[in-house]
Amino acid sequence: MPSAQNGRGKPRGFNDMRNILHDYLTDLHDFQRIAIAIAKGGVAREAREIDLTQPSTWEFSGFSQNGEDGIIDILKSALREPNRYFLEIGSADGVQNNTTWLLVSQQYHGVMVEGDPAKSAKARRLLAGCGIGVRFESRFVTRENAEELLQLCAHAQPDLFSLDIDGNDYYIAQALLNARLRPKIVIVEYNSIFGPQRSVTIPYSPDFDYRKANPTRLYYGVSLGAWQKLFGAAGYRFVTVERNGVNAIFADPAQFRSGFLDAVKALNYAENTYQVSASGKRGEEQFALIRGLELVEV
Secondary structure, eight states: OOOOOOOOOTTTTHHHHHHHHHHHHHHHHHHHHHHHHHHHHHHHHHHHOOOOOGGTTTTTSSSSHHHHHHHHHHHHHHBBSSOOEEEEOOOOSSSSSSSHHHHHHHEEEEEEEOOOOHHHHHHHHGGGGTTTEEEOOOHHHHHTTTTGGGOOSSSSSEEEEEEEOOOHHHHHHHHHHHTTTTOOOEEEEOGGTTTTTEEEEEOTTTTOHHHHHHHHOOOOSOHHHHHHHHHHHOOOOOEEEEEOOOOOEOOOOGBTTTTGGGGGOOOOOOOOHHHHHHHHHHHHHHTTTTSSSSSSSS
């Protein structure tokens, strides 16, 4: 009996085998990425010459885009009572974010939230076996549903909360704080195009997408000043920004050893090196690229 054929004359199952091979090669590539991140991070971590008063000396990158892995590493070591738990919104595919280093090297547990279902599925496939009690949640977080995330968390006071969604970040953080999320360490992305003085964010839109909002892709997120107001009003201490000018770090003083945060000399502001390189402009010349677009003062 002739073998069953598909519409192009290939035996049934050919596409299935091709998809299996594609997934295998993709996963193999991603596991190599993980191995490289672990090796890179391990070398960088040991190569640091740490000055506990200078956050720039804390930095290293294993899975983080910038120096966040190193900053988290030092801050968590100064916590009074760590619970080894995290919540990250915008965790991507798990190979580049702010919590995978904790999961892989420290056996932390927590919740990784990612709006892209394919990326969330990949993170689950790659990392589920790396630790106990890690949840991979695929959802597009809005101001309206942010509070639901707390129902997924084992701790309302996680050691670390990381937020990077290139859009409604301010409104999501505000909603979670109002819902009684009280992380010990907070890492949030700021948009340096707004400069060090403005206290602004974009208008709220539940389906905001920075890729569609403006051709420059520079119209998104929150200024550093707005983050400082929001977290300052909630009793948090501004710790520093990292040197590439992407993330701001805040800490709950009550959760840290006495005197630790008082001694820290913050890097108060840095321009986003990637945006400067892409636009070829700095400061107000860069802001001029989105001048006239609506901003909300906070």
